[in-house]
Amino acid sequence: MYPSRVNTDRSTPGSQTSLREANRLRLVDAVKRFGGLTQVELAAATGLSTATVSTIVKELIAAGVVETHTTSRSGRRAQKVTIARRVGLVAGVQVGHRHLQVTLADFSRTVVAEQQMPLPAEHRLDTGLDRVALLIVDLLERVGAQTDELLAVGLALPAPVDSATGMISVRGVLRGWDDTHIGQVLSKRLATPVFVENDANLGALAEHDFGAARGARDSIFVRASYGTGAGLVLGDHLHRGYAGTAGEIGHVQITPDGPICRCGNRGCLETVVGATALLEMLRTSHGPLTLRDVIAQAIEGDPGCRRVVADAGARIGAAVATLATGINPQCVVVGGELAETGEVLVGPLREAVLRHVVPNTLAPLEVVVGELGTRAEVMGAVALALRSTDVASDGSAVQGFAP
Ligand SMILES: [Zn+2]
Structure with missing residues (x-):
């Protein structure tokens, strides 16, 4: 490792x-x-x-x-x-499209404090990073820790990230956050190393280190949320790809003449299964809903909401099958908000994966719901901070080891 x-x-x-x-x-x-x-x-x-x-x-x-x-x-x-707890703490941060989550943990992987905060839609980088820094300092105070006890921060962003620079590698995906060395800016404010990574990648790392893919050398984590993405762990290591866009299944084209996607391409998977598309499909029959409403109603058994989630599962599954055929993982772990509907999403997703993937009777591919739920991304940020910080035999910390 x-x-x-x-x-x-x-x-x-x-x-x-x-x-x-x-x-x-x-x-x-x-x-x-x-x-x-x-x-x-x-x-x-x-x-x-x-x-x-x-x-x-x-x-x-x-x-x-x-x-x-x-x-x-x-x-x-x-x-x-x-x-030992005295060696120090790490922070995991998840900046979502609508919320911010900060988790403090020690090296035994025990969460010592955490807090969530809503974010306005289309939030900007400067205010977003201010909130992150304030929340981390606040949590450190709450557990009676000094700022120098914070050894590293892992930051999960809903965009592809170039890990070398900590910058978003595809423009326009997170508006207002382009062109900034996000890791460097936050690192300066907190005077500690900050490691920035894509949220689906971190979900993959968390389910591998702490969750449903424990013990699996190669796994795919699918994140079905407001957007759709996947993270890959190959040979127990996060596979980012050359520019950090590996596993971006949300931007695989599935309808060549479909609508223009926020990435600039046309007919991406996300234009069909992203929150905007799902809510639009229900507007006439159910009126204006939020993604949380759709999930709650699907769990309660509303046929329309279940249908929308199930169809999304099948579309995502077909894209995952292509990815799985290419890399032959041991398991596919499904996370993100939509996975809270359990088999409503994962049933059709699993069926589509198994229908399209090369059949393997010796080691059939498993498709399972994640164990960490919506905490996967922030726990992945914790895992990234822990993996990036080495502890010497005298208890001092050394940063910069690649996960
Ligand atoms: Zn796209």
Whole structure:
């Protein structure tokens, strides 16, 4: 998951000191990567003996790098080793089309504080980033943390992002947010590194690290919300593509003579299954509705709303099938607001995927509802901040490792 470290130990390579240091690093890395492990699991994850693990854990507890918590797993009590709270916190931020969510978490992946705030439609970058910065500082104060305890921020945006610059890579998708190094601007305000990423990509990362795609090396996350997108995790790593637009299934053309999309192309999937299209379809029969109304009524059993969501599922499924044929993932996880309708959306989506994808009887493709719901994107931002921050064996943090 992380690039191998350069050994900066001045002692002779292979000496007792450098070996012990290498083992400590290996152990801290494993604890961080999995959020928390028992000593037996740590031995399995690092290849070290349980005796060595026990000795190193004692040293690391004394140094304040790790701590232990008693947990109960299937009725059995176990001591889990986690990175100590004093090492620091990370923040996950999701800027949606209509809301802002900020979550503070520690390195054991425990959420310590979170808050949501509505945003006006077509919100602008300057006010948006001001709100993000204020909310993060406010949450830090609430948990009694100093600003320098914040080690990294992950930011989820509803647009394709070039991860090298932290800029939106397709103009016009998030109006008013083009041409700005969003990561740099926020990083300056908070005096901490900020990692910017597309929200569907982060949903994919979250479901892989904490949710329904846990244990799957290759997975697709589909985000059916106001817009439609997908994120890819290949070989346990986020696959962004060259310019950060991998998985943009919302902008796959499905009706060549269809309406012009906000991306400038014509007849994109999003012009058929995006919120604007779905609400328009219901206007005559149901009057003006919001996407939340449609979801609530579909869950309650309203036939018109169910039909609109189900048809969207089938259209999205056909696009996902093309993507799945190209990359052969182990599972497709469906998230975004529309997935709150469960099988109303996912049933037809699964059927369309399985009808169009190359059949594989040995390892059939699974299509499942996400476990993290609408928290997937913000938890993905937390995962990105955690993956981008390395913890050294003395408990200090090092930023800049690629997820
Ligand atoms: Zn488009």
